[in-house]
Amino acid sequence: MKVLVTGHNGYIGAILMPMLRAEGFDVAGIDSDLYAACDFGGTPPEVPSTVKDVRDLTQADLTGYHAVLHLAGLSNDPLGNLNPELTSEINHRATVKLARLAKAAGVERFVFSSSCSNYGAGGNGMVRPAPPTHPERAQ
Ligand SMILES: NC(=O)c1ccc[n+]([C@@H]2O[C@H](COP(=O)([O-])OP(=O)(O)OC[C@H]3O[C@@H](n4cnc5c(N)ncnc54)[C@H](O)[C@@H]3O)[C@@H](O)[C@H]2O)c1
Structure with a gap:
């Protein structure tokens, strides 16, 4: 099964890629390399990447590809707040476009790694994984 991981050089992707390979998936990655040369650990294993x-x-x-796992994005609130329009362009509009392109390309599975920030700041009460979402209230 051929799997494309976007943002594969990030925090999650660096762990996910070896896990997918160990499970026998034929993986490739696409990343803009926002954090090139910022690795703390050793050199990440070679994977086909763009x-x-x-x-x-x-x-x-x-x-x-049979599946796209979409990790690429500006992944935390302080970073996102530096340029909200750019964040929306990458995290929202490019994600919707990517999902549509994947569907048109015949990709069977599209996994979007969302965030619990969608539920907003819950205070001291329990926040359940159900609507309504309040990403604007994330901290
Ligand atoms: N790390 C967590 O605890 C956590 C929790 C919940 C959700 N998530 C979500 O999972 C996803 C990945 O998180 P992470 O912690 O690995 O983030 P990260 O910031 O470590 O990695 C994101 C990767 O995406 C790449 N990227 C950014 N903009 C890009 C663009 N325009 N085109 C191509 N590549 C681009 C970066 O170069 C980076 O390698 C994010 O969407 C994040 O919101 C992460």
């Missing part, structure tokens, strides 16, 4: 911004992906980049 340096590309998810905003620039085309249907051809996705053709032939």
Whole structure:
């Protein structure tokens, strides 16, 4: 099974890629390398990868994959707040476009790694994984 992981050089991707390979998946990654040369550990294992911004992906980049695991994005609130319009462009609009391109390319599975920040700050009460969501109230 061919799996494409976006943002594979990040915190989660660096752990996920070896796990997927160990399970026998044929993996490749696409990442804009925002954090190139910022690794703390050893050199990450070699995987087929492309340096590309998810905003620039085309249907051809996705053709032939059975699944897309979408990790690429500006992944925390302080970073997102530096330039909210850019964050929306990458995290929202490029994600919707990517999902549509994947569907058009015949990709069977699309996994979006969302965030519990969608539920907003819950105070001291329990927050249950159900609507309504309040991402604007995230801390
Ligand atoms: N780490 C967590 O605890 C956690 C928790 C909940 C949700 N998530 C979500 O999981 C996803 C991955 O999280 P992470 O912690 O690995 O983030 P990360 O910031 O460590 O990695 C994100 C990766 O995406 C890449 N990237 C950023 N913008 C890009 C673009 N425009 N095009 C291509 N690549 C781009 C970066 O270069 C980086 O390698 C994020 O969507 C995040 O919101 C993470």
